[in-house]
Amino acid sequence: MTTIEFPKDLKWGAATAAYQIEGAAKKDGRAPSIWDTFSHTPGNVKNGDNGDEACDSYHRYKEDVQYLNDLGVDVYRFSISWPRVMPKGTDELNPEGVKYYRNLIQELLDHDIEPIITLYHWDLPQTLQDQGGWEVRSTTDAFKEYAVAMFKEFGDVVKKWITINEPWCASFLSNYLGIHAPGKQDLQAAIDVSHHLLLAHGKSVQAFREIVPDGEIGYAPNADWLEPYSQQQEDIDACERDMQWKIEWFMDPVFKGEYPQLLQDIFAKHNGYLNVEEGDMELISLPIDFMGINYYSGSVARYKEGNGLFEVEPIWVDYQKTDIGWPVYADGFYKLLIHIQQKYGDVPIYITENGACYNHEVEDGVVNDQERIDYLKQHLTALHRAIKSGVPIKGYILWSLLDNFEWAEGYSKRFGIIHVNYRTFERTKKESFYWYQKAVQNNWFEL
Numbered sequence: 001m002t003t004i005e006f007p008k009d010l011k012w013g014a015a016t017a018a019y020q021i022e023g024a025a026k027k028d029g030r031a032p033s034i035w036d037t038f039s040h041t042p043g044n045v046k047n048g049d050n051g052d053e054a055c056d057s058y059h060r061y062k063e064d065v066q067y068l069n070d071l072g073v074d075v076y077r078f079s080i081s082w083p084r085v086m087p088k089g090t091d092e093l094n095p096e097g098v099k100y101y102r103n104l105i106q107e108l109l110d111h112d113i114e115p116i117i118t119l120y121h122w123d124l125p126q127t128l129q130d131q132g133g134w135e136v137r138s139t140t141d142a143f144k145e146y147a148v149a150m151f152k153e154f155g156d157v158v159k160k161w162i163t164i165n166e167p168w169c170a171s172f173l174s175n176y177l178g179i180h181a182p183g184k185q186d187l188q189a190a191i192d193v194s195h196h197l198l199l200a201h202g203k204s205v206q207a208f209r210e211i212v213p214d215g216e217i218g219y220a221p222n223a224d225w226l227e228p229y230s231q232q233q234e235d236i237d238a239c240e241r242d243m244q245w246k247i248e249w250f251m252d253p254v255f256k257g258e259y260p261q262l263l264q265d266i267f268a269k270h271n272g273y274l275n276v277e278e279g280d281m282e283l284i285s286l287p288i289d290f291m292g293i294n295y296y297s298g299s300v301a302r303y304k305e306g307n308g309l310f311e312v313e314p315i316w317v318d319y320q321k322t323d324i325g326w327p328v329y330a331d332g333f334y335k336l337l338i339h340i341q342q343k344y345g346d347v348p349i350y351i352t353e354n355g356a357c358y359n360h361e362v363e364d365g366v367v368n369d370q371e372r373i374d375y376l377k378q379h380l381t382a383l384h385r386a387i388k389s390g391v392p393i394k395g396y397i398l399w400s401l402l403d404n405f406e407w408a409e410g411y412s413k414r415f416g417i418i419h420v421n422y423r424t425f426e427r428t429k430k431e432s433f434y435w436y437q438k439a440v441q442n443n444w445f446e447l
């Protein structure tokens, strides 16, 4: 048997996000977010699902922390619901909301699990959306006010912070493709949102240095891996364009202080333009301590005239697929990490999300999700290969601890290593839970 053994200091973890697991959407002063509005608008979410109750983790967080303790993870990545702690988006804090997160953090610390807080995991307070949302610059100041309040509340015990989760999803998927909240299909809006998300990141990094001087802060872009279907230049160029949309567009500003010209030119052909003001890029490119990378899938792709903004067509034949339809492409994980290191140098990286959707149900008390175990084996092997090649990987945080509300897919898509019965909220450890538990506790696994 082949053993894959990781560096002794690699941090192992699991991740969730507020709107996807908490529920209690109207409890103890929480105000609506754009995802409450979006999910309650017919047609936006499969089966008309919403996050009103989700996994009821708001009331069951102690049980969920016990599962993390059973796993033996070093870290737990969760997000704070902005409208739960700051219902108006700015101004006063909601003490009940703050108390929930203080209790959750204390429960983690009592079990020797390090909290990693994501400040923005897509649940913008609706009241701010009503004032223009991320399309307007003032929301970057509202975010800074929220971030500063959280740094002051929890910075004494929480030392790792992530500003923005998957800015590509929160900007282009949400405001150009219209698939996520607020569901707009407006390129200019998406470009403005992408810039304001990065500006909000920069403003909060600047504040963080004053408030939590011994802390570490980063952000968590998502990326898939597309490689040319052939060596035809048109196929190579098509992949480059789409990859730059997720990688360079969100990483060049932070690590190079500029947006990629290739994409600016493409956007301009569709009447989309950046609105950058004096000082913005200096804020956005303030040094950070780590970068999160969220990776799920990849494939070959080819040029297809007129197909979307970038005239690219992923070709998904020949791939094993998960139950959300995404190809399983672990090599893409390795190639992405090497590519990022080549482009941006030795930025410390946490894998802040990696996991698979398989919709197994409980049968006689068992959830036999062998496919998820195989996915994890393949991707952790690819990660190990990247580490051996010198990529500075600091941690692996699996998506997700629990089955949860998978955005526009609702509860129809299960990413958890723990099965959730959405009627009773009963949790059931899947076979992948036990496999991951062993890998975490051993720091190695056998192929």
Ligand SMILES: CCOCCOc1ccc(-c2cn(C[C@@H]3NC[C@@H](O)[C@H]3O)nn2)cc1
Residues within 6 Å of the ligand: 017, 020, 166, 169, 173, 177, 179, 222, 294, 296, 353, 399, 405, 406, 407
């Ligand atoms: C060109 C057309 O493209 C359509 C692609 O549409 C999507 C939809 C969804 C995703 C997506 C979903 N996830 C998992 C989440 N990451 C954060 C966490 O909350 C998980 O639930 N990552 N990416 C990407 C692309």
